[in-house]
Amino acid sequence: MYEGRELLVRNLFAAYLANDRQRVSDALADDFRFTSPFDDDLDKAAYFERCWRDTGWIARHEIERVFVIGDEAFVTYRCLATDSRSFRNTEFFTFAGGKVRRIEVYFGAAFQDGRFVPQPR
Template sequence: MDENAVDVVEAAFRHYRSQDRDAALPLYADDFTFTSPQDDRIDRAAFFRRCFPTADRFTEQRLLRVTPAGDGLVFAYYEYALTTGGRYRNVEAITVREGLIREVRVFFGGAV
């Protein structure tokens, strides 16, 4: 189960970077929620409207570590560089159940 969850998370990151919304949508549950320091439990529609189209802000984004934590929870640690300058790292706690992303909680890191 954990391997499948890792595969789903890695695919979601790939589709986000390539902005392949059609490939990404089936990975997210209908009752999906997204939380970050800028968003408080927004739903799937709001996530795909507000957050998904933001990949053009990055010149680079790479997963540093994708770690299963059991019971469908996966931690994704990644680094990115912004088009405006600066390099940063974040962690996402992603819950995957029955092959679908149910929840994402983003924890902003700092400059690298």
């Protein structure tokens, strides 16, 4: 059961990287909610309107870890941009009915040339 949820998460990252909006939409529950430091409890329509953009700036995602417990998962990944910038985030997923019901994003460190880049205070 947990393997299926981990696969769903990995497939969602792959669909996002491929800029496959339909595949992403299909993975999200109808009552999907999204929260990040910039977005508070967006529904599925608002998520696509506000957060979806061309992913051509992303070279790849490096998923570092996925922990699945019951209907929840934590995912930590590094995102590498085509201009060599990178950052690490953690996302908290909630599942229902074989789909992603909720994602909460926690922004992490930025990296440049393999080194941590301090953020302005």
